[in-house]
Amino acid sequence: MPKRKAAIAVGGVAALGAAALLLPNANASQDKNDTNAAGTLGSARTLKASQASGLSAQLQKILGQAFAGAYFDSGKQQLVVNVVNGDNNVIAQVKNAGAVVRQVQNSTSALKAAAGTLKTKATIPGTSWAVDPRTNKVLVTADSTVTGAKWNRLQSTVQSLGSGMATLKRSSGTFKTFVAGGDAIFAQTQQGGVRCSLGFNVTAADGSPAFLTAGHCGVAAKDWSDSQNGQPIATVDQAKFPGNDFSLVKYNDKTTQTSSTVNAGNGQTVQITQAADATVGETVFRMGSTTGLHNGQVTGLDATVNFASETVPGGTDTVNGLIQTNVCAEAGDSGGSLFTQDGGAVGLTSGGSGDCTSGGETFFQPVTAALQATGATLGNGNAGNGGNAGNGNAGNGNAGNGAGDQSGSAAPSASASDPAGAGGDQIGGSADPSASATDPSGNGAGDQSGTGSGSAPSGAGTGDQSGNGSAQSGNGSAQDGSSSLTGTR
Numbered sequence: 508m509p510k511r512k513a514a515i516a517v518g519g520v521a522a523l524g525a526a527a528l529l530l531p532n533a534n535a536s537q538d539k540n541d542t543n544a545a546g547t548l549g550s551a552r553t554l555k556a557s558q559a560s561g562l563s564a565q566l567q568k569i570l571g572q573a574f575a576g577a578y579f580d581s582g583k584q585q586l587v588v589n590v591v592n593g594d595n596n597v598i599a600q601v602k603n604a605g606a607v608v609r610q611v612q613n614s615t616s617a618l619k620a621a622a623g624t625l626k627t628k629a630t631i632p633g634t635s636w637a638v639d640p641r642t643n644k645v646l647v648t649a650d651s652t653v654t655g656a657k658w659n660r661l662q663s664t665v666q667s668l669g670s671g672m673a674t675l676k677r678s679s680g681t682f683k684t685f686v687a688g689g690d691a692i693f694a695q696t697q698q699g700g701v702r703c704s705l706g707f708n709v710t711a712a713d714g715s716p717a718f719l720t721a722g723h724c725g726v727a728a729k730d731w732s733d734s735q736n737g738q739p740i741a742t743v744d745q746a747k748f749p750g751n752d753f754s755l756v757k758y759n760d761k762t763t764q765t766s767s768t769v770n771a772g773n774g775q776t777v778q779i780t781q782a783a784d785a786t787v788g789e790t791v792f793r794m795g796s797t798t799g800l801h802n803g804q805v806t807g808l809d810a811t812v813n814f815a816s817e818t819v820p821g822g823t824d825t826v827n828g829l830i831q832t833n834v835c836a837e838a839g840d841s842g843g844s845l846f847t848q849d850g851g852a853v854g855l856t857s858g859g860s861g862d863c864t865s866g867g868e869t870f871f872q873p874v875t876a877a878l879q880a881t882g883a884t885l886g887n888g889n890a891g892n893g894g895n896a897g898n899g900n901a902g903n904g905n906a907g908n909g910a911g912d913q914s915g916s917a918a919p920s921a922s923a924s925d926p927a928g929a930g931g932d933q934i935g936g937s938a939d940p941s942a943s944a945t946d947p948s949g950n951g952a953g954d955q956s957g958t959g960s961g962s963a964p965s966g967a968g969t970g971d972q973s974g975n976g977s978a979q980s981g982n983g984s985a986q987d988g989s990s991s992l993t994g995t996r
Contacts, residue, residue, distance in 0.1 A: 551585045552605030556789035557851055559586040563786065566604055573597045575615050576640030577606070579788035581804070589640055611643040612671060621645045621668045622811065629664040631657050632815035632823045633682050635870070636673075637807030637831045640787050645673040646807055646831075648868060650682045650860050652815070680860030680867050682814055691796030691839070692720065693735050694728030700735065701727050704796040704843030706855040707779060707874065708765040709755070711744065712882030716765045717757040719877055720842030721855055722747045723824075725754025745881050749814070749824040752857040753877035754842070767852075767885045782874045782885055783851030785830045791853055793832075793871075795840025798863045803834035812870050814858060829870040830854050835863035845871045852885060 554562065556579050563577040566588055575589035586606040590597055591614045601608045618638050622645055625636050633650040647665055649658065665675045691704040703724035711717045718741070725746030730739035739759065746754040758765070767779040785791070785805045792802045810831040816822030830845070836856055845854035854871030861867015878884065 550602055550605060551583075551607045553584045554579075554586055554605070555584070555849065556581070556786050556847060557783055557849065559789070560784050560786040562586050562604060562606060563588070564784070566601060566606065569600060569604075570597060572614065572616070575611050575613065575643065576618075576638060577787075578640045579786045580607070581788050581790060587640075589643055613643050617672070618643075618645055621672050622809075624668060625664060625673075626811065628667075629661045630813055630823060630825060631661060632813050633657075634661060635682065635810055635812040635831070635868070637810030637829075639674075639807050642674065644671065647673050647675045648678050649675070650678045650680060652681055678860045678868055679865065680862070682812060682860050683858055691843075692724075692731045692733060692741075693737070694724075694731050694739075696728050702796065702839050703731075703841045704794070704839065704856065706842050706844045707852050707885065708767060709878070709881075709883040709885055710765075711755060711757055715757045715761055716763045717741075717744065717755055717883060718765070719855055719874065719881075719883070720754050720756060721857055721872065722749075722752040722754050723857075724842050725756065731756055747880065749826050751828065751876065751880070752826050752872040753855055753880065755877075755881040755883055778850055779846065779852050779885060780850040781852070782878055783847060783853050784875055785853050785871075785873065789847070791832060791834060791845050791847060793834045793836060793840070793843060793845050793856060793869070795836055795843035795856060797837050797839035798835065801835050801863060803832050805830060805832050806868075807831035810870055812858065826857060826870070826872075828873065828876060829857055830873055832869050832871065833866065834869050835861060835866055836869045837862050845874075 559577075559579045563586060566577070567574045570588075570590065573590050573592060575591045577586055577588045579585075580587050587609050588601045588606045589609050589611040590601065591611060598608050622636055622638070625645070625647065629647075631649075631653060633652040634648065636645050636647045638644075639646040645668070647661070649661055653661060662675060665673045691702060694701050694703075701724070703720050706719040706721075708716070708718045725743040726748045729743045731741045731743070732739050740763075741756045741758045744755045744757045748754075785808060787805050787808060789805050790802060791805055792800060794800050808830060809827075810829040811825065811827050812829060814824040814826065816824045830853065832845070834845070836843075836859055840856050841858070843856045844852065845856065846852055852874045854873055855877065857870045857872050859867055859869035861869075
């Protein structure tokens, strides 16, 4: 397989590894309003987040209208189930299933009705809302652009929902889709170049090799390459934005070999084993071509985000059904993968506010919904042969000369059985997690983090996302920063 195909088929996905303790700059803070379950834990089972998600879905079917949401208590590793009007039978069913019972005031239907009112009366660019089962309220967020009459309108709408139904808070940033910057997949438009991040490789319904990325990327451009000025190697087959935010992009060469492996650094890979639904409270990892690997927690489900339209002046691009998290992201991370430590594909980066210095809110298109809509499936690889990458030498590549360097002193390496690995801190050192598949971290030609004359998009030069130079490879021509790659999106 040609190196170019190899790089986008494997290296362009996500680097799994480096758990939270290895990521001091990861935006992984707990929601301060997290409410612990009341009452005795009794027969509550210790669960993985993926098991909690499945148990929650089962209890939702069993309990019907009494079910008012659920969340994963990551500290105790238990599922907490909210119930309204919980009689002894309902409580017994939840406890017998191994979950913690928490009696709450607001029913699921009441919370959905509140979200419906917000949609009717407060669809304002720069706003979002999602149900937070930990507080049993709708969490409404306004970014820095919502001021004056717009803020008054939003505030009065929230107050009209009644006491105890919703919480309104400010975000210091601006809600936007994260296109531009980074090194991943490239396209040209009439307004200039754009970049996004590859999410997960899949097999299309007709058997063709393909990948998922953000819908706003697929709407922006139809043909995508794995280098700035290279020939297109993949074409958008389906794209949905606004409403949802996913694209299915098929490789032009139907013989391209792909798998659901992810690049774990130092030439090692880890298998993505399944598509997984998100659970509030669980820890998730995000990989993007600009900022690399970061982790945090799911803070809300079925979120609605009102992005200011970039094509219709004064318009709004509303996206529904998103996963809300406190994982940071920046321009160029759009379409990148959100996943769990045990190899579950969870989401595709849509947008949000803030950055990886100050933090912020981010939103993700659920992978399960994207697969269902497109008819695509994740590949069927062998999850047991990832190898041990935890103690590998990350190489000596220099990832740039500026404060924006996102690379670390060791590759975010991991084995298939232990994704956290024993690799070093990803932030502030000499190895780049976004290196090519052929040479993920070392020096020389092809090294994305080295100083040689390879095809590294993150070399030294002015405007470089990871340094102070304009070089696409070492000291080459300008590629990012103030160049046209920021595009109009």
